[in-house]
Amino acid sequence: MTAFRKPVVSYLGPAASYSHQAVRQAFSESTWELRPAVTIDDVFDHVQDGHATAGVVPFENSTNGSVVFTLDDLADRSNRYANITITGETYVDVHHCLVGHKVPIPVLEDTTEGSGTCTPTATDPSPLKPRSKPLGSLKHIQRLYSHPQAFGQCTAFISTYLKGVEIFEVSSTSKAAEIVSKDTTGTWAAISSQLAAEMHGLDFLGKSIEDREDNTTRFLIIGTDPSVPSNWDEVKKSLAKSGSKSLVSFTVPHTSPGALADVLACFQAFDLNLTSINSRPSLVQPFQYIFFVEFEGHKHDDPDGRVKGALEKISGVAQSWRWLGSWQRYR
């Protein structure tokens, strides 16, 4: 008897990363093995090479914008990821915690430092007010570890309650929690997810310390099988309810810069709503680009032929183009 092996879904690790939350949201651990990868490139590699059936990578954050590493892999300039298509999306609400070690002897008369507002300055006359207060004294904190994106999402809390603390940028928020868990001085703290803090046995010094309540990261699910699924009729019913999105990449002939508008007009000609547009360097010639257009519609669920029509029209205008996938809208 052969032991049953679960299919693998690769995600941007380490464990307890926000990508880990995304993959747990989209894939059941009872039927899938959730396997962390070191980089976004590694997730693409594992899926392309068949070591993983699916992959989960961050695509954009509502505060910080696009994740260029994912766009660069989707640009696939060296044709390394020829079989990869996007098969779905999921969103994770990002709530950052300040985690570390509580002060050994609680300073009861002084549990929250500062006035709770940033000091207005000439250059920033109305600074953002932090959305939450520390859960205890932060006077002992001398070092703060996190990912650059997380620092960028918690500016009000940091500039109000952690003035003068030394900042250390590391590769992930869960890495930051891991580093702080090894601190013997009790003076280091990390900005990380609740999951990472719990995994590394850290105290909560602050919760929901992000500047914006609506701080959300969108993740893409990738795979290598673009064929129509066997339960297509059922899938189509949910598509009808939630809607679909598709992603196309393209380059335009550099001798005719107006071609960008020509390609975009193809979507308009078939009344396809554009939901996002991105560009990355082509790396063929400086300041020529690979463009990414996301639009509402599905290649395989296209009763009036609008997606088909637009793609046919694009092939006559673009220098090169690629359909990168169609999937069910998550929200």
Added chain:
Amino acid sequence: MTAFRKPVVSYLGPAASYSHQAVRQAFSESTWELRPAVTIDDVFDHVQDGHATAGVVPFENSTNGSVVFTLDDLADRSNRYANITITGETYVDVHHCLVGHKVPIPVLEDTTEGSGTCTPTATDPSPLKPRSKPLGSLKHIQRLYSHPQAFGQCTAFISTYLKGVEIFEVSSTSKAAEIVSKDTTGTWAAISSQLAAEMHGLDFLGKSIEDREDNTTRFLIIGTDPSVPSNWDEVKKSLAKSGSKSLVSFTVPHTSPGALADVLACFQAFDLNLTSINSRPSLVQPFQYIFFVEFEGHKHDDPDGRVKGALEKISGVAQSWRWLGSWQRYR
């Protein structure tokens, strides 16, 4: 007699940064005071507040893409930079050097380590070959300092000649050179410009170590005076020779996602070639954007009224929009 004070141009410092090269290219030190600023925000602040007449900030790199900090300041979500317009552009060819301290006793029989090629792996079967060789032994190098963008531009050299060296990300390439200049062990190196190495008295261990020969950064020149210059007739002659570009930012009503295509169609309707397109989060609602469109044309040199026509048409379609400047094309 009042001492003559030169007008100030603010640039992203520190001294010897690539922005410093850009500002030296575009502004004469005999008539301008070149003053370094700590962040891109600071350059915008100094220009908006009149502490500087002009500013120079990086806009995009041909390998790494857009500089989001500059786009975010141009997005001007809190109306802090209401008077800022783009008045010009300049390009700097980015050549990175490996700088540090030569080995005290030259190891003559082994001046270059490695085969000069990366080891092919399953995931990267044809790795990029470095364009240049080290100028001496690198066996003593244990630490490598630079800006993350510079690491990203020198991947082949690093993975071929500096395998296993510990990487330290710092805020600028010139900061990296400064740190290495204070090293007393002789085992630290930096990736920086030639200028920064010379300024800090470091040895050259490698030159032109970037992956791509055509590694170029484009800088924008900003100011606060959008009026037509007094020598307009003369300016118009050079505009006619080199061409002009303009930048517009806009948002679209989120209830009508097709509006993005409608705005882009305005440029097409007046036959204006788009040269770049970017988007950043609006920070009003998650996954709504501020778009940036750059096109060929000049607001003040518009004999057939195409720019005027497009901008009028945009004001009827976009939710909000802003002309961010028109300037003479540099190349």
